Amino acid sequence: MDYKFSEIEGKWQQFWAQNGTFKAENSYNKPKYYVLDMFPYPSGAGLHVGHPLGYIASDIFARYKRLTGFNVLHPMGYDSFGLPAEQYAIQTGQHPAITTTNNINRYREQLDRIGFSFDWSREIKTSDPSYYRWTQWIFQQLFNSWYNTAIQKAEPIENLIAIFSQQGNASVKAACAETPEFTALQWNELPAKEQQKILLNYRIAYLADSWVNWCPALGTVLANDEVKDGYSERGGHPVEQKLMKQWSLRIAAYADRLLASLNDLDWTDPIKEMQRNWIGKSEGAAIQFSLVDHAKKIEVFSTRPDTIFGATFLVLAPEHELVNQITKADYKDAVAAYQKSAAIKSERDRMSDVKTITGQFTGAYVHHPFLDVQIPVWIGDYVLASYGTGAVMAVPAHDARDYAFAKHFNLNIIEVVAGGDISIASYDAKEGLLLNSDFLNGLTVKEAVKKVIAAIEAAEIGKGKINFRLRDAIFGRQRYWGEPIPVYYQDDIPYLIEQKDLPLTLPSIDKFIPTEDGEPPLARAHDWKYKNEFAYETTTMPGWAGSSWYYLRYMDSQNEQVFANPAALKYWNQVDLYIGGSEHATGHLLYARFFCKFLFDLGYLTFDEPFKKLINQGMIQGRSNFVYRVNGTNQYVSFDLKEQYQTTALHADVNCVENDILNIPKFKASFPEFANAEFILSAGKYYCGFEVEKMSKSKYNVVNPDDIIQRYGADTLRMYEMFLGPLEQSKPWNTNGIEGVHKFLRKFWKLFHNDQFDFQVADAPASKQENKALHKLIKKVQEDIERFSFNTSVSSFMICVNELQDLKCNNKSVLQDLVILLSPYAPHISEELWALLGNSAGSLSTTKFPVYNPEFLVEDEFSYPISINGKTKINLAISLQLNQQSVIDLVLANAEVQKYLEGKIPKKVIFVKGKIINLVV
RNA sequence: GCCUGGGUGGUGGAACUGGUAGACACGCAGGACUUAAAAUCCUGUGACCCUUAUCGGUCGUGCGGGUUCGAUUCCCGCCCCAGGUACCA
DSSP, X not given: OOOOHXXXXXXXXXXXXXXXXXXXXXXXXSOEEEEEEOOOOOOTTOOOTTTHXXXXXXXXXXXXXXXXXXXXXXXXXXXXXXHHHHHHHHHHOOOHHHHHHHHHHHHHHHHHTTTOOOOGGGOOBTTSHHHHHHHHHHHHHHHTEEEETTTXXXXXXXXXXXXXXXXXXXXXXXXXXXXXXXXXXXXXXSOHHHHHHHHHTTBSEEEEEEEEXXXXXXXXXXXXXXXXXXXETTTTOBOEXXXXXXXXXXXXXXXXXXXXXXXXXXXXXXXXXXXXXHHOXXXXXXXXXXXXXXXXXXXXXXXXXXXXXXXXXXXXXXTOTTHHHHOOGXXXXXXXXXXXXXXXXXXXXXXXXXXXXXXXXXXXXXXXXSSSOEEEEEEOTTSOTTSTTSEEEEOGGGOHHHHHHHHHHTOOOOOOBBTBOTTTSOOOOSOSBBOSOGGGTTOBHHHHHHHHHHHHHHTTSEEEEEEESOOOEEOOBSOSSSOBOOEEEETTEEEEOOGGGOOOOOOOOXXXXXXXXXXXXXXXXXXXXXXXXXXXXXXXXXTHHHHTTHHHHGGGTTOSSSSSOHHHHHHHOSBXXXXXXXXXXXXXXXXXXXHHHHHHHTTSOSOSOSBSBEEEEOOEEEEEEEEEEETTSSEEEOGXXXXXXXXXXXXXXXGGEETTEEOHHHHHHHOGGGTTOEEEOBTTBOBOEEEEEOOOGGGTOXXXXXXXXXXXXXXXXXXXXXXXXXXXXXXXXXXXXXXXXHHHHHHHHHHTBOTTOOBOOBOSOOOHHHHHHHHHHXXXXXXXXXXXXXXXXXHHHHHHHHHHHHTXXXXXXXXXXXXXXXXXXXXXXXXXXXXXXXXXXTGGGGSOOOOOOGGGGOOSEEEEEEEETTEEEEXXXXXXXXOHHHHHHHHHHOHHHHHHHTTOOOSXXXXXXXXXXXXXX
């Protein structure tokens, strides 16, 4: 039989599904291995060829682990809450649940065709009430906990209440909002409502004022992505920064632990580095500056308190709460105007635009803490309200942004650390001796930091402080398509709904947009009241709520009593291998770590890091094709001739192009605009240009895996995706090379068949060369899988099959081992051949991986490259048995080497056994 | 702007710890088989120079410098591209 991939693939996919081949065993005595993919958001566009890249890699690994004796958990599900479904609902009125179900069904169909070894019996959907019930349950635990910084651990809020009623809050060390001190007696006499208000300052899930992008015209909060240059992407309405009460989580309390335990994770250094920078631990001091003619003080945070004598002005964020109180009458209008202009800029715009320097003097002054001088107070949008205290002491001589600000507004610059030339630029390095600094003069930066902090603390104007860039996470969203927050309000105080009332399901509403008063969509729900009486919270949870703990649910996905039973949690434990994109480096991965630590603190987990090993697959970009329209005509000129004309480049659908040559009839049919197109050809062909861009519908560069599978089969798709390049690297999709991989599978198939395509293998013992080819491959494939270098193992398969073909090998034992080696990569063809070889169907996935025998690979000679001054001249085959001196003697005696030496005697001979010989003359 | 990664033939990439740059494929060119096509197989294929052809030589891993017997690999400076930048997922 010829290689009929679609028959074979359909047959085995059905077999696996019917026999539950990849169901993880529930016996907890076998060694386990947990391989997880970042689950997809089911978008309306379906899967494109970029999505399966990571899934194929993890599938190869999961299948490999099964072959090496592990009980493998390899589940899949959907992150199915999200904005696109909601926006589609706003446009069309269709309920997001319907859209989502349709999309999930389509995803499932597409995934099934690729032949993954997922355990579908554990499938989860974050938008399913049976799942989000537990997301809500976790929120309740967060609400019912406080963070005890004395022991660096979350604890039940009852513990805190007990402490309050016995000793007040003076001794409590907690991550909390600023709370006045009270005694036990005062606490016990407080009305319940007041007690609840105070507790809200301590809860890990709490309400707080946060800055958001507010669009008055749409009556909604927008993501930074939805804001372009101060206007909403949808509708182009103005957007401003607004303070809003929002649910938040105290992730910042975990900053130190999130930082510390990074060290023990088997993640790549870049990802760890990104998280470290994101958490952004910096040591410095909080310093208070007292205002001239005003009782208030301005607190700044500085990582360079040593430069305090160089501070020549303060800069507050335009939103800083003191700005309006301290601004002098003459400056009110200018300050208000500046605040307004800053309010329309997003935080990202403010950070990236460093070239335009803007700011405004407030008319106010503060006293320098150690000098008898007054320094002016400015506002400037390079200072962010959300970092530190929202105020900086500007030391222009030693900070680049302060320097630019001072130059622009002609403010004083005082050098206090020697080493730079402050007439040209600021000197930011932390090296050099202090000058112009009173009691710090002559000290190094390090010494000065210590001494000045001591002085600040002695004068009671501040203290040494560790500051984190990581902010608490805003947890409320003004959206419909997310988990309802399981909270109701009584007397303006939030309370949890009872656990027995979970899940709190999404109410049905007429429209998915905010109400006319700018309330979130859930406020549209009629008669939606807790116990028919109390108003529910109307914001929903963010997209990352469900994805922060889903890996736990897979361990016991059907459980209705608990989020997962303790025995399952203990056995499956951490995810051993997690594969997904690096775009989640600081979002999802940080939140999931936070949830894990929190659940660990409460005793639900026995581990406090979710993902032991992490691999980031690169992004598959699109490869767009272009045609070139001669301006003002409907003529299109071939890429290589386009310089002779004035042209406009237009996207051509990549499905009308093969190897950059345009299929003209297909192209004409692709768009009415092109129906009457004329072409200026080059040698009878129309060559298209190309460019690498994001894969998207609008760029006509989306390649659908279904099309590839139909044409070449899933095994070809799987191997080609791996062959494309290193897993971690981003690369453009290009279908051009796929023939090579397909040809390889046909050749592989042919090894088992005679010229008439009858299955035929021989029982004879393997020859030396056959064994060599096989064992070279076993070694290579094993090494490659373990270092996730799948592209190179595909090459090795090709090399091996080419060798066996040359050897006319049809030896059964060699070929059977080859089938096992290939099975993680191309499971369908392997199952088929495995069965043809006489093995019982389906047993391939749990058979044993072949063992490498080094004896077959022993070499006794090596062809040394002989180079002179580092340039290779000739190759000489020399025995590997000889010692260094004999090899060198042999080389120097060689006539050809002598020719190159031209009678000169080498000054030095470099000999690296089995690698190279270099003669230096 | 800041953080992180990347840049090697016409194309995707290989070279794992500093040791023969371009494995394996695609494409292209030429050939075999065929009435023809498809499929399959064989040969060549980084650029330039020399040569009738061989033989041979020079250059070459984004750009400019450095370390080394030897650099795609290590160090310094720059350019370009991609991802993230806290309410996209």
